[in-house]
Amino acid sequence: MRLPSSMPAEQALGQRRIGRWQVVGLACLLAALLLPFADLAISTPSPRAVFAALGRGFLEPDFRAVSQLGQALVLTVAIAFAGVAIGALVGLVLALFWSSALIRTVSLCLRGVHELIWALFIMTITGPSAPTAVLALALAYSGIFAKVFAEILEEADPRPRLALPGEGLSLSGLIYAKLVPSLPAFWTYFAYRIECGIRSSAVLGFVGLPTLGFELDTLFKQGQYGGAAAVLILTYLLVITLPLWLRRPALPLYVLAAIAYVWALPRLETSGLGLWTLISRDIVPAPLRNGAWADPAGWEAFANWLWRLISQQMVPGIVATLILGLFAILLTGLIAILAFPLIVRALTGLGGSVFGHVVLVILRSTPEYMLVFIGVQALGPSMLPAILALALHNGAIIAHLIGRQASQLVPTLRIDRPHGVNLYAYELVPRLSGAFFAYLLYRGEIILRESMILGILGIATLGFFIDSAIAELRLDRAVILIIGMILTTAIVDQASRRIRRMIGAQAVSATACR
Amino acid sequence: MTLQRREFLVGTAALLATPAIAQARPTLAFSAIPDEDATKLMERFTKVAKYLEGQLGVSVQFVPVKSYPAAVTAFRNNQVQLAWFGGLSGVQARIALPGSVAIAQGDEDKEFMSYFIAHQSTGLTESKDFPMGAKGRSFTFGAKTSTSGRLMPEFEIRRNTKMAPEAFFSRVGFSGDHTKTVELVASGAFEIGAVNFTSYDDMVKSGKVDPKVARLVWRTPTYPDYNFTVRGDADQRFGAGFTEKLKAAILGMNDPAILAAFPRKKFIPATNADYAPIEDVAKQLNLLD
Numbered sequence: 011m012r013l014p015s016s017m018p019a020e021q022a023l024g025q026r027r028i029g030r031w032q033v034v035g036l037a038c039l040l041a042a043l044l045l046p047f048a049d050l051a052i053s054t055p056s057p058r059a060v061f062a063a064l065g066r067g068f069l070e071p072d073f074r075a076v077s078q079l080g081q082a083l084v085l086t087v088a089i090a091f092a093g094v095a096i097g098a099l100v101g102l103v104l105a106l107f108w109s110s111a112l113i114r115t116v117s118l119c120l121r122g123v124h125e126l127i128w129a130l131f132i133m134t135i136t137g138p139s140a141p142t143a144v145l146a147l148a149l150a151y152s153g154i155f156a157k158v159f160a161e162i163l164e165e166a167d168p169r170p171r172l173a174l175p176g177e178g179l180s181l182s183g184l185i186y187a188k189l190v191p192s193l194p195a196f197w198t199y200f201a202y203r204i205e206c207g208i209r210s211s212a213v214l215g216f217v218g219l220p221t222l223g224f225e226l227d228t229l230f231k232q233g234q235y236g237g238a239a240a241v242l243i244l245t246y247l248l249v250i251t252l253p254l255w256l257r258r259p260a261l262p263l264y265v266l267a268a269i270a271y272v273w274a275l276p277r278l279e280t281s282g283l284g285l286w287t288l289i290s291r292d293i294v295p296a297p298l299r300n301g302a303w304a305d306p307a308g309w310e311a312f313a314n315w316l317w318r319l320i321s322q323q324m325v326p327g328i329v330a331t332l333i334l335g336l337f338a339i340l341l342t343g344l345i346a347i348l349a350f351p352l353i354v355r356a357l358t359g360l361g362g363s364v365f366g367h368v369v370l371v372i373l374r375s376t377p378e379y380m381l382v383f384i385g386v387q388a389l390g391p392s393m394l395p396a397i398l399a400l401a402l403h404n405g406a407i408i409a410h411l412i413g414r415q416a417s418q419l420v421p422t423l424r425i426d427r428p429h430g431v432n433l434y435a436y437e438l439v440p441r442l443s444g445a446f447f448a449y450l451l452y453r454g455e456i457i458l459r460e461s462m463i464l465g466i467l468g469i470a471t472l473g474f475f476i477d478s479a480i481a482e483l484r485l486d487r488a489v490i491l492i493i494g495m496i497l498t499t500a501i502v503d504q505a506s507r508r509i510r511r512m513i514g515a516q517a518v519s520a521t522a523c524r
Numbered sequence: 525m526t527l528q529r530r531e532f533l534v535g536t537a538a539l540l541a542t543p544a545i546a547q548a549r550p551t552l553a554f555s556a557i558p559d560e561d562a563t564k565l566m567e568r569f570t571k572v573a574k575y576l577e578g579q580l581g582v583s584v585q586f587v588p589v590k591s592y593p594a595a596v597t598a599f600r601n602n603q604v605q606l607a608w609f610g611g612l613s614g615v616q617a618r619i620a621l622p623g624s625v626a627i628a629q630g631d632e633d634k635e636f637m638s639y640f641i642a643h644q645s646t647g648l649t650e651s652k653d654f655p656m657g658a659k660g661r662s663f664t665f666g667a668k669t670s671t672s673g674r675l676m677p678e679f680e681i682r683r684n685t686k687m688a689p690e691a692f693f694s695r696v697g698f699s700g701d702h703t704k705t706v707e708l709v710a711s712g713a714f715e716i717g718a719v720n721f722t723s724y725d726d727m728v729k730s731g732k733v734d735p736k737v738a739r740l741v742w743r744t745p746t747y748p749d750y751n752f753t754v755r756g757d758a759d760q761r762f763g764a765g766f767t768e769k770l771k772a773a774i775l776g777m778n779d780p781a782i783l784a785a786f787p788r789k790k791f792i793p794a795t796n797a798d799y800a801p802i803e804d805v806a807k808q809l810n811l812l813d
Binding site for chain 1: 561562563588589590591592593594596597598600601603616620667668669695697698700713811812813
């Protein structure tokens with residue numbers, strides 16, 4: 011991740027129209043006003059009992075379940091490799107045509123829909139199978155790859171290109187002057203994205219695909235907390251050991267093996283009926299089906315249908331998403347600013363900083379969807395577990411980044427620098443606030459996107475209504491709601507860019523998962 | 525480099541070994557809506573799979589799914605050829621795959637009902653009439669497309685109160701399955717719940733819930749519910765007469781252990797037409813177009 015602290019403070023001050031803390035103040039005020047509308051109820055009997063049981067599970071993890079978990083583990087990895095690789099390939103092709111507005115819109119739509127939503131949607135056609143998971147990952151990631159690869163191509167050294175004769179770019183010119191020089195950057199980003207893909211793949215299990223999330227969901231609902239803890243530990247091991255076996259020379263082989271593996275699984279026999287029904291019937295709005303589109307009355311019915319869908323589901327879903335997101339972002343900021351000293355040795359000592367690293371690593375490497383899932387099991391489906399889990403996960407990520415910068419900053423300070431609380435409050439926080447806000451805004455966009463899909467767990471955000479539409483097998487409604495989701499994502503991105511400019515925080519280059 | 529290559533080869537061998545075992549002869553795959561907790565489902569359907577395997581002479585595999593719509597799409601896409609559906613999911617499946625047929629139901633399913641249950645702190649007791657005293661309290665359904673946990677309870681709430689559930693109750697949740705609904709009401713997390721009557725009775729019988737704490741307050745009028753539905757092309761796939769043979773096998777399930785796992789007294793024949801009332805209600809409630 012690029013360090014945004016390098017920006018000269020004066021320049022930032024000059025650009026600023028509103029102070030950072032004024033934005034924070036406004037956000038807090040808004041949150042206070044919205045508090046009555048936030049659903050913060052605890053609707054389970056004994057949250058403490060669930061957490062205690064999970065704690066006991068961690069003390070005595072039940073790895074007997076691992077024999078059954080083997081298949082889920084292998085599939086989680088294979089799906090990640092296959093899905094990310096296909097996504098990268100499609101993304102590369104899209105990136106080559108980035109000058110086309112159509113291609114840019116297509117990739118915005120591809121990445122504006124979370125892979126879980128793609129999975130729910132595709133499952134209604136292909137059923138709950140490994141190829142469904144590969145396809146869902148590939149679709150969401152192709153949009154992300156397209157954007158990042160296009161940026162890489164744009165930033166490529168222009169000199170080889172300028173050295174070529176003529177105005178346009180021939181095919182060989184494209185290959186030798188653009189693609190080949192960008193290959194190392196492509197590879198780096200691809201390898202990085204594999205890590206995200208493994209987490210995404212594990213989470214796809216929660217909607218019924220055969221990865222680790224499936225096992226976690228089942229074990230939790232059976233009350234087998236020892237087994238559930240074993241799944242979580244496996245997930246950590248998988249993520250933590252990645253650097254050991256994710257070697258770049260072996261990547262192509264891993265990818266081929268993964269695709270071969272998924273391909274060799276017992277083939278699902280779709281009759282071809284699925285796709286055809288979907289296109290010809292399921293996604294056509296119900297009031298316009300069976301020839302009704304030729305009749306003005308059909309369009310009137312359609313207008314009513316659309317209005318009901320927007321006013322009763324899309325708008326309430328988006329409002330709930332924004333409320334949830336706002337609370338989660340504020341709490342994320344609070345956690346990050348309080349937690350970053352944990353890993354700064356000058357503040358907490360050697361023992362303290364080791365402990366801090368362990369806590370932050372656990373919170374960072376648990377996929378946020380898994381944290382929310384655990385929260386919902388313990389506290390019930392309200393905004394409360396979602397806010398807590400999103401804030402803990404993202405707060406830990408920011409605390410890690412800021413803490414690392416703080417550790418580098420300490421030795422550069424005056425020799426008579428203050429210690430303890432004074433060092434924290436008068437030296438580190440003011441110096442790091444620019445970076446802090448940049449990270450917070452960037453994670454904020456991600457938090458809002460995650461808030462939308464958390465509806466699948468029963469929290470009344472947009473994802474809840476999409477999940478309902480799909481449960482009722484009404485893909486026509488799901489499509490409209492998904493369009494709402496894409497628009498919200500686009501608007502949030504715009505708003506975040508504005509705020510960033512207003513408060514003079516730099517962009518963080520988009521190398522975090524999602 | 526050598527080390528890496530060796531690691532890779534070992535990894536690939538492990539990756540490729542598993543699906544080779546999974547490649548098997550034609551199998552009757554069947555699924556079921558996840559209406560109760562996973563332990564209960566596995567107990568119930570591994571017994572059924574074993575029984576059917578003995579009766580039909582084909583290998584039978586139970587495919588667990590995570591949601592009601594996943595059961596329907598797995599059926600439509602031929603990933604399973606037989607499924608134990610609820611009333612509504614069965615209707616959805618037979619609309620999605622024309623030609624598929626309901627072949628059997630439990631004896632209890634022709635006159636099924638939902639219970640409204642309430643936590644003791646509400647002071648509500650069992651009555652013949654809809655519990656209007658539940659107004660303003662918290663309420664949970666089961667799964668979103670459950671017949672006994674959502675469809676019929678919502679129909680009765682609207683019919684008796686002339687209000688939407690969200691207006692009549694202070695808070696409306698979807699627990700996900702019947703086991704969870706009973707647990708939530710028993711703990712007081714939700715004050716009222718609507719639940720499949722066989723699931724509740726079964727939990728009372730096995731001592732998993734205290735009927736004084738989560739007490740029955742109202743029984744809905746009866747309606748048709750669960751059914752075994754099979755794909756229309758089953759005979760083509762497994763040989764002529766397979767559907768009849770399957771139906772006979774299901775109707776002949778009289779092992780008390782299997783029947784108790786459902787729980788049903790016995791299985792009786794069913795037809796698609798038996799579920800017309802469910803389709804009508806689903807259309808009225810705007811859950812089906």
